[in-house]
Amino acid sequence: MTSSFGPLAGIKVLELGTLIAGPFCSRMLAEFGAEVIKVESPDGGDPIRQWRVLKDGTSLWWYVQSRNKKSITLNLKDPRGQEIARKLALEADIIIENYRPGVLEKWGLGYEALKAINPATIMVRLSGYGQTGPMKDLPGFGAIGESMGGMRYVSGHPDRPPVRIGISIGDSLAALHGVIGAMMALRHRDATGGRWNGETGEACRAGQGQVVDVALYEAVFNMMESLVPEYDHAGVVRERTGGALPGIVPSNTYMTKEGANIVIAGNGDAIFKRLMIAIGREDMADDPQLARNDGRVPRTTEIDGAIQAWCDTQSIDEALATLQAADVPVGKIYSVRDMMSDPQFLARQMFEQHQFSDGTPIRLPAITPKLSQTPGETRWLGPKLGEHTEAILAELGYELAAIEQLRIEKVI
Incomplete structure (x- = not known):
């Protein structure tokens, strides 16, 4: 079941997370060839499956956010589910998680525990406030990260309260930082002895892994241009200016x-x-x-x-x-209506034509960035809940009877 296309072919990723930041991070890796196994709760799966506009009970967003991923259901509160996740984690090059700090450690899946077995493990940890500091245990969604990181304060008109950008930009910025961090960590692993067997697609367990610690508010803060030196040197607090760019005219x-x-x-x-x-x-x-x-x-x-x-x-x-x-x-x-008929969007092939299992056509946004030699590709839309559970467990050595028993006991 290993991927065979794209610049990340042969890279295995385990996604432990829900909603936006972690799943968007692994989505980009999947789009460029990584084999991404997404762990979902047997009780309904990732909540984003029911967010915003639905078709037959499943979010249209889901089909984009989880394209090219494999879905396995695991009850991570059950020791047997944790053991399966541990086996998957030790086979993965990159683990992407966005639980609150400490949750993986409670389940025996923390970085230090995995590193002791496989020093080449790379773990991308996305959270509201990072893995350290006095706020690390607080819940932190993208909206809070946008506020704390400075984006909300400067968004809107000067005579009105701050406004939110109409998308989950804080989560998405954190996800992009996670992708960048993962690529740099892979480069370091390879430079310190880690490499891939190009013939078998299997990892040589060498090289130094590490933690990529992404805080949502810090990802937003990283976008804030000259905010800090302007205040520190000149006492200037950047304010809301509507559609204008202050100090850059016109x-x-x-x-x-x-x-x-x-x-x-x-x-x-x-x-x-x-x-x-x-x-x-x-x-x-x-x-x-x-x-x-x-x-x-x-x-x-x-x-x-x-x-x-x-x-x-x-x-x-x-x-x-x-x-x-x-x-x-x-x-x-x-607006999206403008985009769908715009000559530039069309010339750049920014929409992909797909279809649902019932044959209904659907267009999705194309994959970016555009690589000339190893472009990304949508091989399948977001999977059904647990669609790949049996195949993934079989690869781990589980017999069909054992898989069925795990299903009966609601471990998967």
């Missing part, structure tokens, strides 16, 4: 005459000059004070006013055509 959201929103980023010095000429403001294009960003910042309101006055006379299509012809970065704000 870059804002404007409204066209039919009420459509358009983003114009004319903040490069040469771009600003082209923008002003395109909107008929040669006086501002030739103003020496506005030639550089530091001169434009004190006149932000004036510049935004000039751009908005021009947008008031343009439809969104007219504005886009004029500014694109002038080589000014510009774009409308897309």
